[in-house]
Amino acid sequence: MNICMIGAGYVGLVSAACFSEFGWTVTCVDKDPQRLAELKDGKSPIYEPGLDDLLQRNMAAGRLLFTDNLGPAAKNADVILLAVGTPMRRGDGYADLSYVYAAVEEIAPHLKGFTVIVTKSTVPVGTSREIERRLRAARSDGDFAICSNPEFLREGSAIQDFMHPDRVLVGTDDERAKDVMGRLYQPLALRSAPVMFVGRESAELAKYAANAFLALKISFINEIADLCEQVGADVQELASAIGKDRRIGDKFLHPGPGYGGSCFPKDVSALIRTARENKSPVSLIEQVQRVNDERKIAMAHRVEAAAGGSVRGKTIAILGATFKPNTDDMRDAPSLIIVPMLQERGATVRVVDPQGRRQAEPLLPGVTWSESALEAAAGADVLVTVTEWNEFRALDLKAAKAKMRGDVLVDLRNVFTAELAHAAGFRYSAVGRKPEEIDLAPAPLALRA
Known part of the structure; x- marks a missing residue:
C-alpha cells in the first residue's frame, strides 16, 4: 500500500514512521526546508522516545521517504493523510483550518484513480464534508472518498500508543473507503486492536x-x-x-x-x-x-507563599519547563505562566529541563539555564518541581539542599515524599496534602489577576 502523509509535524511524523513499520511505503510531504533536511539525515526534529530509531530503520529499508514535491506522492497514493497543523485561532479560540484547506487545494490536481483522503489532524465537526465539497468543486471527475481518522497519541508514549491502541477510529460512509482503511490498519487488527467504523461527524467529535x-x-x-x-x-x-x-x-x-x-x-x-x-x-x-487557567496562576502564588510571601530578590530553581516529561513540547506549558509571574515579582529564575531548552529558551526570556538540577539549585532560595522528569525523581535531595541558600522545596508534581524532603533538611510543600509549615491558602483574586 502506498501512503502519502502531508505534514511532518508531531502527528504526521509519528504516524508515517509507524505505518512504514507495518511494511507500507510512506512518502511524507512537508514544506519546511530545515525540517526536511533533518529528516533526510535520519534525525527527528521533535523529541519522542524511540522515534529516531524507527525513522532510520525504515528509511534504510526504503519504506519511508521525505520530500517537498507533493505531485508524485499524491498521484501514486492509495491513501492521502492530512496531518497539517490546526492551531487555535487568535481571538475566538476556534481551530484554524487554513492549512487543511490549502493542502486540499494542492492535492486536487494530482488525484489519480480511487483515492481515500483522510483527516488525521484534529478538526471540528463538519470539516470532512467541507473537504469533500471543496474537492468536488475542484475535481468533478475525481474518484475519491473522505474519511476522518483522529489520532489518540500521548506525547512521550506516541509509538506505543500507535502500535498498541485502545481503538482505531475511522469515520466514513463509503464502503470502498472502509475496505481500504481496513487494509491500512490490518497489522493492528491482527493484534486484536479494535478498528471501529463510525459516521464522520461522530469520529470528528469523539x-x-x-x-x-x-x-x-x-x-x-x-x-x-x-x-x-x-x-x-x-x-x-x-x-x-x-x-x-x-x-x-x-x-x-x-x-x-x-x-x-x-x-x-x-x-x-x-x-x-x-x-x-x-x-x-x-x-x-x-x-x-477556567479552572485550568486559574490553576497555573495559583501555582505561582504557591511558590511565592512558600518563599515567605515574597520572591523579590530571591533565586528560584525550576525543575522542568515542558508541559510533561518525555517531550520537548512547550505549548501551553504551566512554566510559561509560572516563570514570568515569578520574574515580574522580582525573582531571579533558573531553569533546567532535559529536552526542553531549545523550544523553551525563546519563550522564557531572562531566565538562566542550567545543565543539571544540582547546578540549578546552587545558591537558590527555593527549589520547585514543575515537570516530573524521571531524572528529577532520582535527585539527591541532601546534595541539592547542601548547595542551596534556602531550605524550601515546592513540589508541584508530588515527585518526592515529605519524609525524604524533611530528612534532607527541606521545608516541604506538596500538592493535595495538608501543609505543615507553610501557609499556602489560596491567593486573593486581586493577586491572581
Missing part, C-alpha cells in the same frame, strides 16, 4: 470529547487536591482509592499545575466554540478551561 473528558479529570483532581489541603486529607491516597473504581479509572488523576500541550488546551477551546455555534453550550467544559 476526538474533542475524549480530550475534554481527560482535561475534566485533571481539573477535577486539582480542585479536590485544594480541598484535601484544607481538611487534612492526602490527594494521592484519595486518587488511588477512587481510581480503583473501574467506572472512574486511575488515569489522569494526578494533581499538578494544570494541563498544557498540543491537544488539551486547543481541543477544549475548539469544543467550546463548536458547542456555542450550534447553540448547545458545554458549560461543564467551559468551567474546566
